[in-house]
């Protein structure tokens with residue numbers, strides 16, 4: 001992919017102006033961000049060593065989210081609602097059945113939950129693994145959020161063009177962190193244990209609405225929550241569309 005190369009005397013990406021290869025509009029994101037979405041044409045891009053790579057970026061449709069929260073609808077302009085970027089990997093059945101050794105790493109109770117929950121049935125529905133695309137002070141919190149949302153498999157209705165501000169993990173980093181989350185949570189999370197057994201398709205970025213409730217950020221549809229103090233305050237400026 002291309003990048004704008006008129007001031008290419010420096011390797012610093014921070015000072016470089018990135019333009020959308022699709023429509024030519026300027027791409028805007030915060031310092032340290034790895035994913036950019038074009039506000040004009042809604043194409044998503046990831047910044048890698050060789051420039052911009054196009055990717056799928058969507059966000060959870062706010063109207064759907066407000067209707068589907070168990071807590072009931074809130075006002076769409078509610079200032080407590082923020083959009084947090086997540087990587088979402090679609091899972092595919094493995095080429096070969098997991099070995100006895102692989103299966104033995106997952107407790108029998110968790111294996112039972114995988115086989116009994118229809119939401120994990122890869123032959124009849126799309127199943128996804130999620131990982132925060134933003135940093136948390138404590139990585140364990142990110143892994144717990146990954147487990148909570150992967151276990152519940154919300155059937156989000158999506159719109160194009162995720163708000164990508166704060167997406168500081170690139171897709172490769174996210175894939176490695178997802179592996180770590182599988183190891184950390186597979187003893188208790190059926191969704192991440194299943195992820196450990198599956199192949200993954202290239203991930204997409206999705207913006208997920210959360211609500212500030214006391215000292216936490218809560219995603220009401222899946223019940224995912226994160227300690228507010230563990231995330232970069234700049235993420236709280238992300239308003240969902």
Ligand SMILES: [Zn+2]
Pocket residue numbers: 020021022023024025038039040041042043
């Ligand atoms: Zn564009």
